Amino acid sequence: MQIKAEQLYLGYDEENIVKNLSMTPPIGKISVILGANGCGKSTLLKSFARLLDARKGQITLDEKSLSSYKTKTLSTHIGLLPQNPVVPEGISVMDLVLRGRYPYQKMFSSLTKKDFDIVHQSLSMMNIEDLHDKNVDELSGGQRQRVWIALSLAQDTDILLLDEPTTYLDISYQIEILDSLMTINKKKNTTIVMVLHDINLAARYADYIYALKEGELIKEGKPEEIITSELMKEVYGLDCKVIEDPIAHSPFVIPKGQYHQ
Incomplete structure (x- = not known):
């Protein structure tokens, strides 16, 4: 499915956080939104999930207004x-991930074998099957994040x-999570749109990047096309040099x- 924002304005109280933004994340690809703190990245994702209504402009899903869809x-x-x-509080990994199947339940119906199969597949894709009976509160940060992603996978959506x-994750956990997301993208052709702070990880894992500054989209394209020292200066005020990642061959x-010399 295709999600699309057109001339979007978003905000809280009297302030516009996102201004006149249009974007169409490519279907079946990984898109990353970059930008300094407070530039509207999280606000934009909330609007894509219909947790925040547009002040102006619109968001469409397969050319139908997002507001026209029933919540379920x-x-x-x-x-x-x-x-x-x-x-x-006190919820197990299995019970939390099972919540991803609730949108598919009919009134007064119980979970089916298909629901449990999808949940087990989701746990397997995140390599946490052995944690299914553990309390989520007892897990490490990296394990807990895998559980949340498994919950999203169990929801079995076209767009994540x-x-x-x-x-807040150690670098090893960061790589594991992003590797898992790349696997999900390839296996299920899921359209993934995410916010990342680490520019180099974004450049390595993204098929497409959107750069925001003060709520406006100032640049978009493939990492190798747009990650430049000029863009980093404009978006982050960062003086830097951009070289080729010797492993991924992406911008670094x-x-x-x-x-210290």
Whole structure:
């Protein structure tokens, strides 16, 4: 399915956070939204999940207004992993991931074999099958993030939105999470749109990048096309040099800053 924003304005109270933004994330690809803190990245993802209404402009899903979809139907097409999801107290991994199947349940019906099969597949894709009976509160940060992504996978949506899925994780966990998302993208052809703070990881894993500044989209394209020292200066105020990543052959940003000689 194709999600599309056209001349979008979003905000809170009297302030517009996102201004006149149009974007069409490519179907079946990984798109990453970059930008400094407060530039509207999370706000944009919330609007894609219909948690925030547009002030102007519109968001469409397969050329139908997002607002025209029933909530339950929309939940079978778009999944969102927010920045700081709240874990229900005392819930097990299995019970939490099973919640991803609720949009498919009919009134007064119980979960089916298909539901449990999809949940087990989701746990398997995130390599956490052995944690199914563990309490989510007892898990490490990396394990917990895998559970949340498994929940999103169990929702079995065409589009997956992730707001900083690697924040606060050690570098090894970051790589594991992003490798898993790339596998999901390839195996299921899921359209993934995520916010990342690490520019180099974004350049390595993204098929397409959107660069925001003060709520406006200032550049978009493939990483090798748009990740330049000029863009980093414009978006982050960062003096840097951009070289080729010797492993991924993607752009690699080296900040200048101060250093010991």
